Amino acid sequence: MRYLPHTEADIAAMLAAVGCGRLEELFNEIPADCRRTAPLELPPAYSEWALDHHMETLAGTTATAPDYDIYLGAGSYAHHIPETIQQLLRRGELFTAYTPYQPEVSQGTLQAIYEYQTLVARLLGMEAANASIYDGASALAEALLMAVRITKRRRLAISQAIHPLYRQVVETYLRPTGFEIVPLPYGPDGRTDLTPLTDLRDLAAVAVQSPNFFGCIEDVAAVSDAAHADGTALMVAAFSEPLAFGLYSAPGHLGADIVCGEGQSLGIPRSFGGPGLGLFACRTTHLRAMPGRLVGKTVDLEGRRGFVLTLATREQHIRRERATSNICTNQGLCATAAAMYMASLGATGLRQLARLNYDKTGYLQNALQRAGVVLPFTAPVFNEFVVRLPAGSAATHRRLMARRIIAGLPLEPFYPELADHYLLCVTETGSKAAMDRLVAEVTA
């Protein structure tokens, strides 16, 4: 096998050095009652060529552009990824290294993550960002646990317009600890209804997502004011589409205390939902309660600038059961990709790209409305929005699928009250011609 370098002569010489006669003797310490009684039943080894063929066959069953026009978003977005990023990530020095425990020989990873933390903090309008959490969902769960630690309160108000799958992950993380989740409903404009907050006491945090699951831009400043009314509760702002902050005010500028969300849009392939990237940022006053790794700037013995992992006393390998999180391995390479992507866009490019996403979405909204499709929510959106199709819409959805158009995500499984509602997503990769075809087919 080509990954295993040992020749029979190597093995014989090494066994002699070790004092063993056969490879099997290396396992003599393992008691009989722990052993397998039969060999592993595994398929015969594939050659490299056969593996290519097999994997192409499996991957070939997936509906992707350009064969399909896909209007799915909901936390996973079709953005163009510069080829430079894909090539640079394949530098073995980046992708076959590990957590930079030895900074003298890990300055590449450390500087890349320091730059990532900086660009994320600037994008979100926050003071500090960590080196990543697994995904947008676990980042939100970690943010809420952090709010509980900081405020020493046990009740959390969570908007129902947060991605339903993120809320499911939050419930999983919080279930054994018995923290109370109070749902905040969404209003007729598609934004979170904040009126229940006036009667809620002793909250650790108020959490909303903006743009929210329906694509609507929340009034983050109003949520912050409501959260901060009692002087203790924190405002947690989640997101699944960070490109929105190329256009709209960043949550950090609107009073959020913790900002967290999914960074897949920033140069990371969809890959059937992962690996993505959990972005996580907070105020420096809360730094020591933050989960995850942090890279900091320092100097070496000769006074030269360098970078190290820092504030590790928050982490599991030092603090064990009293750590701020159990996270160890994070999404380092995805964070590096995100930094490359943000650097490739620059300030000018990010604004241009965000505006293009916004305008394309606006074009499709207008075209659908003109064709008689109902857009139930009135709040401004970024690159996603909800439509209501006439009753019996499932048949329409299926008919379009047969024509290789995936006309959005049905919302009924997530919101039973939203039968015949679909969440549509448009990015810069969608064309006017394709959108015109969608409108024609939907209304045919």
Add this chain to the structure above:
Amino acid sequence: MMDAHALLFEEPLLWEMGAPGRSAFSMPERDVPEHPLEPALVGDYPDFPDLSEPEIVRHYTRLSQWNMSVDTTMYPLGSCTMKYNPKTNERQAALPGIARAHPLLPTELSQGLLRLMFELERLLAEITGLDAGSLQPAAGAQGELAGMLIFYAHHADQGRPRTKILIPDTAHGTNPASAALCGFTAVAVPSGPEGILEPDAVAARMDDDTAGIMVTNPNTLGLFETHIRQVADLVHAKGGLVYADGANMNAVLGQVHMGAMGVDVLHLNLHKTFSTPHGGGGPGAGPVCVTQALARYLPVPRVLKVDDHFTLGSDFPQSIGKLHAFYGNFGILARAYSYILSLGADLPRVSQLAVLNANYLRAGLRNHYHLPYDRPCMHECVFSDKHQLPHKVTTLDIAKRLIDYGFHPPTIYFPLVVPGALMIEPTETETKETLDRFIAALVSIAREAETDPERLRQAPLRAQRRRLDEVQAARKPCLTG
């Protein structure tokens, strides 16, 4: 900062480069008019530098040259299994039908990907000897959390939630941290004089309020927990469950049967045993495997096969719920699946050679470094700086000096039960010649400790940077530029 010699370049930070108006992004054509926008909602431009494509490429190429990596040199970081990461796996994960797959596609339009997940779950069940699994946890620590949530759910269903969990003193820090997330209080179990768990120590601590035990086997000393079956029986007799941290699975592929060992739940680190790259800190994947009795608690959605069709099922009311927005780190799963198919029946040989390499290092170094537990090891061996301390040379100095010899240092100061630990895991993909050079380097360092200790305390001398001031970094944190 812009000095350079030969192949060693200094490189500025991104925002110290570029000029406004440059771009490294090919902006798609604008084929729609501007849509009206509420001015009050518009934010300031983010403070990003504008850079061109050649600047981006050179920046990251230079940064990459400041890293040691598996592709550069031997990287014997104990318990991290830094084996070779096959290039073909990268190709497979980048196939358009994988990289461009939207997770919420109708299942009839993602059949091949669901089949891959279904088959990988079955392969991992076969490899571990357990019955069912979930690929959803995004890393080992999230796999541990899944396991602890399953423990919690199981005991809650018995009508009596339990509050404690046994964790040996050799465990990774993630174990107690994961257990704490489920409200369990960690009870440390000291390892015995042989470096392994002793049944009496477990029996003395196991009671009706203890949810079970978390065991890493082989443990972080690189030793097989030979009393595991007896330990499992003790824990089961009190109604507890046994969790196995599979971080060290690379030692025992095809050798042990986790079900026979009495394990109820186990996580695997696909980025260790199954060759997916560590990415400078991730992404990894930490699937959990369980016995049939606990399968009902696995995360949802689960991949189901009905005739020749694959679906995602969420109708498992006793499930612990979801851990990841979608199905976990699928791109990593595709790489691990490719690795297992590439090895096939050769998989057990991986462990044989990993254990051979570790024992070969142990034999080559045992006369030069202190071996706190002098018995045959599995995939890694743990030395200490006891022989070097009289010369005022510590494990840190030894590790830093290895850099000058062209090797990545091993894991140091872990496990905590060995003062000044040097935890060395060579993996099966290193050649005998490389191991010989590594042994020669460490033997030379042991000699230097006696003849020129100051050189070790100054090391590394030949890396991109000398030792860095970690105290200053922590005292006055500077986390953004």
